[in-house]
Amino acid sequence: MSQTKLLWRLFALMIGTLLLLPVAATADDDDEDEKDPLPFSDLVVTEPAQRFSEETGCVAPESEMRRNHMKYILHQRDETMHEGIRTRQYSLEECINCHAVKDEQGEYVRVEDERHFCATCHTYASVKIDCFQCHSDVPVRASKLRKLQSGLAPHHPTEPFAGKLASETLQLLTNEDQAQ
Amino acid sequence: MKQVLKYREIEGKSTGFWILLGGLGALIALALGAVLYMEHEGHYVTGMSNQIVWGMPHVFAIFLIVTASGILNPASIGTVFGKTLYKPLGRLSALLAIAMLIGGLMVLVLDLGHPDRLIVAMTYYNFKSIFAWNIILYNGFLAVVAIYIWLMMERKMNKYYPAAGFIAFIWRLILTTGTGSIFGFLVARQAYDAALLAPMFVIMSFAYGLAVFILVLMAAYAWTKRPLGDAVLFRLKNLLGVFIASVLYFVAVYHLTNLYAAENSGVEHFILMDGGIYTKLFWIVQILLGSLLPLAMVYHPTIGKSRPAIATAAALVIIGGFAQLYVLLIGGQAYPLEMFPGYEVTSSFFDGQVNSYSPSIWEITLGVGGIATSLLMVTIAVRVLKFLPVSLEDAVVDPHAAKAD
Amino acid sequence: MSDTSKPMDPSRRQFISKTGAATGAAMIAPGVFLTTPAQAKPADQPVSNDKRWGILVDTNKCGNGCNACITACEEENGWGSANPSEDHSSPEQKAQWIRKVTIRDKATQHVTTLPLMCQHCENPPCVDVCPTGASFKREDGIVLVDKHICIGCRYCMMACPYKARSFVHEDLKDQKPWAPRGKGTVESCTMCVHRVDEDGTPACVEACNATAGGALRFGDLYDENSEISRELKQYGGKEIRADLNLNTGVRYRGI
Ligand code: SF4
Numbered sequence: 001m002s003q004t005k006l007l008w009r010l011f012a013l014m015i016g017t018l019l020l021l022p023v024a025a026t027a028d029d030d031d032e033d034e035k036d037p038l039p040f041s042d043l044v045v046t047e048p049a050q051r052f053s054e055e056t057g058c059v060a061p062e063s064e065m066r067r068n069h070m071k072y073i074l075h076q077r078d079e080t081m082h083e084g085i086r087t088r089q090y091s092l093e094e095c096i097n098c099h100a101v102k103d104e105q106g107e108y109v110r111v112e113d114e115r116h117f118c119a120t121c122h123t124y125a126s127v128k129i130d131c132f133q134c135h136s137d138v139p140v141r142a143s144k145l146r147k148l149q150s151g152l153a154p155h156h157p158t159e160p161f162a163g164k165l166a167s168e169t170l171q172l173l174t175n176e177d178q179a180q
Numbered sequence: 181m182k183q184v185l186k187y188r189e190i191e192g193k194s195t196g197f198w199i200l201l202g203g204l205g206a207l208i209a210l211a212l213g214a215v216l217y218m219e220h221e222g223h224y225v226t227g228m229s230n231q232i233v234w235g236m237p238h239v240f241a242i243f244l245i246v247t248a249s250g251i252l253n254p255a256s257i258g259t260v261f262g263k264t265l266y267k268p269l270g271r272l273s274a275l276l277a278i279a280m281l282i283g284g285l286m287v288l289v290l291d292l293g294h295p296d297r298l299i300v301a302m303t304y305y306n307f308k309s310i311f312a313w314n315i316i317l318y319n320g321f322l323a324v325v326a327i328y329i330w331l332m333m334e335r336k337m338n339k340y341y342p343a344a345g346f347i348a349f350i351w352r353l354i355l356t357t358g359t360g361s362i363f364g365f366l367v368a369r370q371a372y373d374a375a376l377l378a379p380m381f382v383i384m385s386f387a388y389g390l391a392v393f394i395l396v397l398m399a400a401y402a403w404t405k406r407p408l409g410d411a412v413l414f415r416l417k418n419l420l421g422v423f424i425a426s427v428l429y430f431v432a433v434y435h436l437t438n439l440y441a442a443e444n445s446g447v448e449h450f451i452l453m454d455g456g457i458y459t460k461l462f463w464i465v466q467i468l469l470g471s472l473l474p475l476a477m478v479y480h481p482t483i484g485k486s487r488p489a490i491a492t493a494a495a496l497v498i499i500g501g502f503a504q505l506y507v508l509l510i511g512g513q514a515y516p517l518e519m520f521p522g523y524e525v526t527s528s529f530f531d532g533q534v535n536s537y538s539p540s541i542w543e544i545t546l547g548v549g550g551i552a553t554s555l556l557m558v559t560i561a562v563r564v565l566k567f568l569p570v571s572l573e574d575a576v577v578d579p580h581a582a583k584a585d
Numbered sequence: 586m587s588d589t590s591k592p593m594d595p596s597r598r599q600f601i602s603k604t605g606a607a608t609g610a611a612m613i614a615p616g617v618f619l620t621t622p623a624q625a626k627p628a629d630q631p632v633s634n635d636k637r638w639g640i641l642v643d644t645n646k647c648g649n650g651c652n653a654c655i656t657a658c659e660e661e662n663g664w665g666s667a668n669p670s671e672d673h674s675s676p677e678q679k680a681q682w683i684r685k686v687t688i689r690d691k692a693t694q695h696v697t698t699l700p701l702m703c704q705h706c707e708n709p710p711c712v713d714v715c716p717t718g719a720s721f722k723r724e725d726g727i728v729l730v731d732k733h734i735c736i737g738c739r740y741c742m743m744a745c746p747y748k749a750r751s752f753v754h755e756d757l758k759d760q761k762p763w764a765p766r767g768k769g770t771v772e773s774c775t776m777c778v779h780r781v782d783e784d785g786t787p788a789c790v791e792a793c794n795a796t797a798g799g800a801l802r803f804g805d806l807y808d809e810n811s812e813i814s815r816e817l818k819q820y821g822g823k824e825i826r827a828d829l830n831l832n833t834g835v836r837y838r839g840i
């Protein structure tokens with residue numbers, strides 16, 4: 001084979017692969033959606049500690065969450081990070097607060113444990129979760145929130161405390177702490 | 181009689197060839213092992229810290245990237261400036277440029293805190309960042325030089341390659357300026373606060389690139405037992421002399437201007453007088469061994485004609501180059517940031533203190549792996565494609581010498 | 586992309602009704618009320634450039650040997666002594682979001698101490714050099730690292746004139762939910778952005794005012810009536826390395 005032909009083929013192969021990659025990736029997605037109304041329905045997933053609402057259960061219908069939870073989290077991530085939007089419906093912190101799983105000793109299981117809500121499906125599907133390199137994989141108990149309570153002071157040390165910081169979370173965790 | 185210039189793949193059947201391949205492969209494997217270890221454990225296993233932020237991998241990576249641009253010189257001189265003597269060297273020169281750049285980028289990427297986020301690096305661009313521009317420049321360089329090689333090799337397209345050569349020439353000047361500007365933009369650090377860094381990097385790239393080119397050329401021709409005439413070699417070593425002298429000139433101007441700029445005189449004093457290892461590296465390795473000695477060697481009337489001496493001079497330039505980058509990069513960080521002029525500064529975070537750095541074996545292994553990657557690519561490429569002229573005898577390369585015969 | 590006209594986030598009510606229904610949650614701890622101050626930014630609104638947050642340090646009130654702000658930051662954000670999982674790194678490698686710097690005037694021998702952290706520059710060099718845009722400045726002037734897209738190249742650390750940034754050199758555990766941090770990314774003082782977004786005060790400022798000399802003042806630099814603006818107007822405040830024209834959000838008095 002001539003030199004240039006060889007070069008050309010290599011080049012064409014590289015370009016071809018690059019072009020086909022996204023096509024292959026999207027093709028995959030589509031099939032799955034049709035087949036299974038509730039992905040991973042054969043896995044035993046631990047029930048959350050509480051429901052977001054009576055109608056939807058989770059913050060969106062369960063079949064939607066199973067497929068697209070990452071889209072919600074990603075969207076929220078950018079809004080919170082860059083614009084300071086801190087609504088709680090789709091916040092990862094609240095996912096953890098509701099879905100945290102406890103072991104026999106009553107301790108929260110960590111993400112390395114297959115019983116961890118996220119780990120159950122992710123281990124099964126062997127999809128690596130990147131979140132918990134940085135984010136906490138368990139709720140932080142109320143006792144550790146001591147600092148936050150005093151953090152509600154406004155900018156003038158002389159004014160009375162007034163704040164609204166994640167108070168729902170605080171409440172949830174306070175109750176829980178007392179229950180223990 | 182006039183001999184014709186012919187290119188051919190190297191045979192690649194000798195034991196030496198396989199040993200070379202095996203050795204380079206082993207170095208690369210070691211480097212990948214080191215990377216896995218560093219990435220798994222985290223950077224605490226390296227000598228780098230929050231004080232010395234960039235370390236040995238960056239010295240290697242910048243050396244390779246800068247060299248990649250300079251090593252294109254023989255091709256440019258042949259194509260852009262129409263010097264026939266350099267024309268046969270064009271293919272090898274361009275090949276080396278691609279290989280060294282890939283080796284350097286590999287080291288740079290594998291040292292990232294998140295090499296797994298390469299996709300992020302490719303899809304999120306901050307167009308204000310000189311670093312992001314460099315990523316584009318590097319990729320463009322690879323493409324331009326690849327096309328250039330193809331045009332040189334494909335007989336039908338031969339008439340276009342001077343144009344490609346010209347683009348490649350311009351592109352790589354911008355590229356090295358860009359690499360130099362990575363430092364030039366760090367106004368906060370006294371050692372890098374100089375507009376002179378960008379042109380200095382261009383000249384440095386000429387010297388390092390040519391030194392590497394000479395070594396590779398000599399090795400390739402000696403090991404394949406192909407003839408390499410004095411005409412080519414002496415021309416190259418004379419050019420090397422010119423480049424070494426130019427680098428020396430730039431280094432002198434750089435340090436003199438820094439001495440005069442009052443706010444930078446502290447770091448100058450540090451590098452030139454009492455920087456310990458950095459001062460020694462600067463005077464002994466960079467200036468004496470890496471510049472003055474090879475300069476004397478290549479211009480010496482008798483030594484300058486001996487092949488081992490030429491090879492040694494080229495090797496010294498490379499060692500001097502590493503020393504230069506080490507002093508600039510690590511020395512520049514070792515000297516404390518000046519935040520409070522006129523004050524003595526102390527803190528728990530090592531403010532006001534000269535920072536120490538001892539490179540770990542992992543970092544060095546990674547850097548060496550980058551060099552090995554470049555060389556392996558070259559070795560394989562000259563084995564499968566027609567990069568090397570069958571002969572670089574005087575009669576082949578130099579029409580005047582041929583006529584005289 | 587941000588849709589500012591979207592309806593009030595229902596989740597807030599939802600979570601309250603689920604968890605605090607019985608108590609009514611008027612007051613969940615002594616001194617902590619669930620009332621929302623009128624001027625606070627609603628959670629679903631993006632921050633705007635009507636404000637620019639800043640901190641004023643009065644070094645005359647900053648006690649030599651006092652570390653209240655450092656400790657408060659460590660506990661709030663889970664670094665240093667408050668995160669024991671960072672135990673392989675050498676002292677040179679450990680993250681420090683804020684540090685106490687002692688400076689001695691060579692001429693007069695006068696000693697001053699001051700806290701040094703990210704200065705939240707208006708023209709931040711770290712943001713200019715970051716190749717991916719992971720370093721960015723919010724509309725309200727707070728400079729942050731988006732660790733989701735930080736590739737760990739450390740160019741920003743090379744560019745910062747104050748050595749305000751740290752690279753995380755190893756795997757971490759037990760981070761605070763409001764202050765995520767992890768291996769291979771760069772971090773720095775966030776001006777307690779999670780508190781500021783909820784109308785709170787950075788932990789260092791609060792600690793200094795509560796227990797120590799009251800050397801720190803936090804507030805909106807654009808609001809002429811804010812305490813910080815009034816003090817700046819009256820007494821002035823210097824930038825460290827003013828020659829670089831970064832227009833820092835953190836200012837110092839008494840140096
Ligand atoms: S102080 Fe440093 S990290 Fe902070 S905004 Fe300025 S340059 Fe960036």
Ligand code: SF4
Pocket residue numbers: 714715716717718719720730734735736737738739740741742770771
């Ligand atoms: S380390 Fe991260 S934040 Fe800093 S410049 Fe690199 S990508 Fe940007």
